Amino acid sequence: MNLKRHFARLLFFILLAPLFASAQDLTSDSIDVFIKTKMLQKHIPALQLSVIRNNKVVKLSTYGTANLENNIPATDQSIFSINSITKAFTGVAIMQLAEEGKLKTTDRLSVYLDSLPDAWQKITLQQVLTHTSGLPDILDEDEQILGNGVEKAALQKAKALPMEFSIGDKFSYNQTGYVLLGQIINKLSGMHFTKFIEERQFKIAGMPLTRFGDSYDVVPNSAGAYTMTKLVNGQFVRNQTPGVGYIQFPLFFRTAAGIQSTAADMANWIIALKEGKLLKQKSSIETMWTPAILNNGKVGGFNRLTNGYALGWPTLTRNDHPAVGPVGGGRSALFIYLKDDLSIVVLTNLMGGNPDQFIDEIAGYYVPELHEANGFGLSPDIKKLRAGLLKQGFNHAASVAADLQKGNAGFNLEEKALNEWGYQLLSQKKPAEALTIFKLNTTLYPTSANTYDSYAEVLELTDNKKDALVNYKMALKLDPKNKNAEDRIKKLSDNN
Structure with a gap:
């Protein structure tokens, strides 16, 4: 080895190290300013952020107040409800069973479940996971679970309803199918689906603070839930300040929503998924993240941003910087950028905080093309x-x-x-x-x-x-x- 050249290179990197560090600090500071501004604009009490690059957490930050009533600051230990991001965990659970040869996503529900209505017999697991099944929803127009939240009664009422559309015709967000998926996981895994997800995902990924629960449960360090909407004379109106939100998820409903977590735990889950600790075959992840194609040849999703839906995972199907992006309760979201070695988790305690609307902008501090000011979107x-x-x-x-x-x-x-x-x-x-x-x-x-x-x-x-x-x-x-x-x-x- 040329020692002179070796020491010259070493000196070069020593001299440049502060410059790299200051650039990283500047990026971090800029993100902090951006997030605090967004929190003020949207009245978000508390927010947790994790940023993952090269399967390592490069930024983990917490902002604001976890409990407004007692003015308790949020910390990295504060626990947030992730609501429908839970469906992505269900998608992983189904793919784990598929890897074990216990099911195929192309199988019909009727292979595993008895007493299904005739109209439900041809629906596949894939169509249920992607909300393209046409099943009637187990929630009523007020978003209350049918049958007063009793599983048997809820499904009886849902089975008596007509199909909403022909199988595969369109995307329509639906909770019924995820209740059926829970029953399938129970049957094929030999344990309750909550236990299966805890054992096969929480524990393996290293998620010590993550659990199933809802507003009724006493959760240490809970960030709670707040909302800007208020019921006045039978109508929901937007308030000027956040009020306390409350929502319960019956046990049988918790394949659809019900996980509580932290940004650090969610980062560990993403890393474990990408490193093959949760799903062993790369093809399993590719299948899980491929959006459903409707009968008309198009994809369907929530909106122009999350415009497709895969196996429990909403997708950002676009030419530039495509991503998968589970969202939950209008309060939490995570984006995994498929071509950028970048993942971002944002958890908030405000229903209607909609962090999915500004995650791309956070990503822009790491991949400048993603900045709105540079024409992205x-x-x-x-x-x-x-x-x-x-x-x-x-x-x-x-x-x-x-x-x-x-x-x-x-x-x-x-x-x-x-x-x-x-x-x-x-x-x-x-x-x-x-x-x-x-x-x-x-x-x-x-x-x-x-x-x-x-x-x-x-x-x-x-x-x-x-x-x-x-x-x-x-x-x-x-x-x-x-x-x-x-x-x-x-x-x-x-x-x-």
Whole structure:
């Protein structure tokens, strides 16, 4: 070995180490600022975060207050309900049984369960796991379990209901199938499914604080549950401050929801899954994370973000930075980025905190392309427009859009997509750029009341009340039922 070269290289890395460390610290500090801002905006009392890279936890942080009533700060030991993320554990449990040869996901439910209605006989485990079965839901319209929460009575009532749609026709979130999966796990594993998941996942992954439970259980270090909605005169209304939330999950329902955990434990679970400790075959994970294809050849999911659903796992089916992303109760979420060696867990104690809506932005601190400010999430055509505007200037929006349309017959700037981008630019503190996009939208969609209403709103925010009034009037002319435009016209007219 060339000792001189060896010591030179050693010195080089010693000198650079503080620079790497400071860059990592800067990233961590930036994430902290971002999360604290989001918590203020959304009124989230407490939040836990874990970030995993190269199968190691690179950031584990806790913020806020676990218990508002007694002003108890959240810690890394605080335990959060993960609600429907539980379904991902059920997906793993089914794949574990598949690896043991005890079932196939393509098998029909009737192979394992007796006394199913005729309409349920052809439904497969895969269709149940992916919410494409068409089964009637075991929850009523008020999201209460049928039969007063008694398993036998609930299933009897569900079996008497008609199918919601033909098998495989669409995605429709459904809890009935997960109750049936619990019965199958009980039968094939020789133990209750909660015990099977505890033994085969919690213990193996190293999740000492994770357990099954709900609001009734006394859980040490529980972060509890809070909500911004309140029942007033029979209607749910949004409150200004969080109130206490309460929800119970009967034992038989806990394949669908019912696990409580910490961000550290969830990180250990992800690492164990990726390292082959929970599922031995790589093909098992690939199967588990492949979204269902509907009869029309498309995928179906909750929304534009979590737009597909695999075996217990919602998916972010997209060309750039695809991910699987279990979400729970509108309060907790985790994303595993399939091509980026990055996983992020965010647990909160606010129902409606919806961390799935900002996990991509956290990921952007590690993979800059994922930052919204860098154009991530925009449609391909909006990205082309953005590239042209960055090159030629936002003040040339109309001509850039026209040139792009001339060169490509399939080029389409959708009204809703433009509107959303305009609000993104506004949130990024780029009001001038936002105004040009909203103005462009009124040019492209001159008969849409919404385009004028949005444009007027931003004009008003930027203190151009005269032009705001003109555009609110146009919005009201196009849609006489536009209450917002009517109210703003009155307000602006009175002030003049």
